[in-house]
Amino acid sequence: MSGSVEIIIRTLTAFILLWVFVQLLGKQTIAQKTYHLYIASITMGTIAGNLAFNIKIKFLYFIIAMIIMGAVVFMLNLVAVRNPRFGKWIAGEPATIIQKGQILEESMKQMGYSLESLKQALRGKDIFNIEEVECAILEINGSLSVLKKQQYRNTTKQNVTLLPPTGTVPIELVYDGKILYENLSPHTYDEEWVMAELKKRNLAVFDISYDVIGTKGNLYIDIFEDQLS
Structure with a gap:
């Protein structure tokens, strides 16, 4: 397989995996509303970028890394939803x-x-x-x-004129x-x-x-x- 073909395949695979990652974890991943999702988004983006262009590292290693990261984030989401005390530590609090x-x-x-x-x-x-x-x-x-x-609060025309x-x-x-x-x-x-x-x-x-x-x-x-x- 030539280098250009491999990069094309890797890039498409990276896009598909990121798309699946966002679909599984929901729209809050895009908004990055919590600490762990912010970190996960950066990490997944880095893994996907290397998957697309770093042909020195085996293709399988990137797939394993993305699956593990996705599983970790999914589990943290479950813990954050079911246990508010740990949720504050995982996701942060206002x-x-x-x-x-x-x-x-x-x-x-x-x-x-x-x-x-x-x-x-x-x-x-x-x-x-x-x-x-x-x-x-x-x-x-x-x-x-x-x-x-x-x-x-609730300023109206009547009191604005005053x-x-x-x-x-x-x-x-x-x-x-x-x-x-x-x-x-x-x-x-x-x-x-x-x-x-x-x-x-x-x-x-x-x-x-x-x-x-x-x-x-x-x-x-x-x-x-x-x-x-």
Whole structure:
């Protein structure tokens, strides 16, 4: 058998095996919603790629590797469905990063999720004012699920007209315990104003994780030591 013919046969076989793999494990394999499926997708893709082009390794070895990987993933899926406790370990679990309007810095650190990533994800949901958020959960697949505070839900035409047009963007004043002097304004939000607002709340700058003026002129403050009941 010539090398080109063998590569054609190997490539077709790799495609068929991957197609069978996806069919057996379902659509969640495509979405890669869990840890083990994400790893399995990468591994199966690597095996299939080598099957197509690496003619130095025996054809049978690749077939065995793909069958074993498919069987392992199938068994993990069964365990994850039938045993929720092991399912969390196998597939991962969502993480709450905003609760009762407060950013949970420790949870974000454990997930390796930065404040910039959080703000970007919120903007993707048309939320430019973090004060609007009651709860935010980072899902297993990396998407962000957001619950707005009651007063910001289901906005209608009638109550939109009651809001004064602002057209402003949020002004970040304090980030990670440090004042952002480049964002301060000498006529409105200067350092003296920031310190006065913190003093009203018995807070110091180093207590603040995030401090921002929202689009409606409201002051949002999140401290490092969150106190949730």
